[in-house]
Amino acid sequence: MSAAVGPASGSGKAVIAQNFPSAWVAPAVLEVLPQKVQSLLQRLGPLEGPPVISQGAGGLLQALARFQNASDARAAVQTLHGFDMRSAAEKQAANNQAPQPSECFSLRIAEDSGAPGTAPSGGATSKPPARKRKLKPNGIFLWPLPEGWAEKDVMLLVSPYGSIARTMIKGLASGQKGVLIDFVKDSAASAALTALNGLSLMGAQLRCVMQEEPEPAKPLQVHVIAIDQLSACSVPREVEPKLDDRQIFVNDLPPKASTEEGVKFLLGNFGEVDEVELLRDAQQQLNGKAYVRFKSHSEAQKALEAIRGSSAEGASKASWSESERAVKGTRGAYGLNVLRHLCGEEDAKLQELRKAAGVSSLTLQTGTVKHVQFLARCEDLSQAEECWKLLSAELARVHATYASEVRGSLVLRGFPASWSEKGLKFVFAPFGGLSSVTIEEEEKDAKPLTTSGEVASSGRLAYVKLRNSQATEKAVANLNQTKVGDGDLVEECIVACHRWHTGGWSDGTFQVSIFIDQLALSRRPAEVGPGPEDRELYVRNLPLHDMTRQQLQEYFEGFGEVDDLHLILDTFSAEPTNEGYVRFKHNRDAQRCIEALTPSDPEEADPTDLA
16 A cells, blocks of 8 residues: 555644634734644644644635644644634524534644744645656756846857757746756756856856756546445444345455356345446456455355355455445345445545545546445556545444444434534433434435424434433433424424434334343243253343453353353343353253253342343
């Protein structure tokens, strides 16, 4: 992979801040502006010194600061740039409309990476990276010219070395003059360079060097980056699919699966294949990757498990299709508008990535293909690889947002545009308050959810987590299909509120697994002794807060060989509960385990003991 090519030169540690809150630039407090900016930026990383305030383009106040680490500077730009700096009163006066660009905090990497105190060069727009330069084989630059010399004098001096194509006299910063001379032949320029450099002429010593010119632009190449080819190595575990997800992404297909029919034949044992899309590389050669859509979710699941279960060398690899999830957006497995997260508002994020990678263009392509892919137009493969790396990081952030904000949350729909994070905290205050809030924009063509009932979509939804998780059921019961808000601080509306379900369909309906051993019976039948073939135990109070799954497996293996350990997962969070099943290889080992875990006096048993 190549190094990141950012919009700034040098180390990229310096940043320029503009568009401060009106309260920061009032005349009475203007002298403490450097301290306010320093306090804000130091939340993202240590600075090398206090920011320097100056006037930028158009007379706007700006602050130049330098982080100790370039990574902190990039993180600060990503976190703070575009932040709405209006006060609550200003937002209300604007009817909660989106802020103007001048009302959003501006933070960018400075072109000049010098120490604080050095005035930045240029305005808010970064200059395009300069093209590499090379020596011009038929051109020389000669200076200083004698006083009063014109082009005819130059011609007399240099014409003995060869035919001349062009001359141009240039003024120098020292007040002297030099001349650019292009010869018809390269050999003439070389001869003139040798003869004229160091020549004494009319009391002055001439200097002569070869001219430089930009290297010719390389032809642009188009590199296709499918979303499923992005690396998500930072994802702690796979995101649970929706129960109507039917598409998988397959890597390392064998040569016999080089056609659609070949792939259908290869995977047809697992179910009916609806569609196959083979991917190609930049040279339009098949690259061993394909999207495969099955008739049903269960068939796709079966194929996925079979491919992953193969231990043969060079075996294919497979995963649930990120493309299918991205197209579904907030109705998909992440519950997030994935394409908006990757591309930004009006593709602003893609433009940032384009500049950072130094490519000519970076666009999202969905209409003319059946999957989500990005097109990078650039001169070098290394630039396309940089795009791949940056897009991978953005996808990893989507995974992280899902894991921290969506999974295990409450979902609220139907609230109006006037509601902000404060409004949501106001509504959930009676239930102990919120530990996190994420507001997500829904897609314009998003279908209504079954779980929302008659509550119409407002174009936004919120994922919230309560400080007191014990109040979750109470919050759902009190808020779902209920009018909330006080009509004063928070606009009244009817909202839909439900828990996020990891095992659900795109329309909001969900599946709950109930194990027979979990049923509470008012009168249980008389205990029936185990048969000689019984090998499986139902276990409660598993100490998962103290032990990993591997440690738990090793604990049960102390009684004998274990065939399988199945942990029951919570319906909403997909986290293991304290219940599960352990299957031993032999009946005698299961018997030994149950005897060890059964107290001799049931009345003295602790309800939290493993049982």
